[in-house]
Amino acid sequence: AQSVTQLDSHVSVSEGTPVLLRCNYSSSYSPSLFWYVQHPNKGLQLLLKYTSAATLVKGINGFEAEFKKSETSFHLTKPSAHMSDAAEYFCVVSDRSNDYKLSFGAGTTVTVRA
């Protein structure tokens, strides 16, 4: 079965500084990996996805993530944080072992300081 571990439950950054959200995955097959963002009392918005194409994936709002198979990691980065980036971020994995159902990480809360 596949699983995801988000290494930080809470990340606090200053506006204009880089953001790094760490995610490690476990999968016995070729995984698809996703990052979703959830603002308070809202649904989830897809930031980016990896599905066995380019290992460096660019998403919306300046976010990008790099798939590293040797490290089983899929860390999310953004060079310059904006106040609107304050939200909950979920790293998600799916593979054929579970009919491609999504397995969610516990989430990382991002706080942006002015």
Added chain:
Amino acid sequence: GAVVSQHPSWVICKSGTSVKIECRSLDFQATTMFWYRQFPKQSLMLMATSNEGSKATYEQGVEKDKFLINHASLTLSTLTVTSAHPEDSSFYICSARVPSGGAVQETQYFGPGTRLLVL
């Protein structure tokens, strides 16, 4: 594209009543939709997979008679919480899988969620 809506966005009901939540794919047809539950400051928990024209598949520990799912068309799935109790209060989120040549690993797009409060 790939917009999913939910209705209502929030609902308050009395204990013992039933509540229906709708999930619609607005600009695509979804043969498969999913229902999740999210407790405060926690991750999403998959409740069931809703397949158009067939019975839903429930995850272990989810009562199928408590949470009735109907996927009557390619754009609509409904979740009915029957005889709701305060412990059913939660944030319910649906998602729809965007079809792409029949491959099952397509991306899921999420609705905005429905907050249910049972008094």
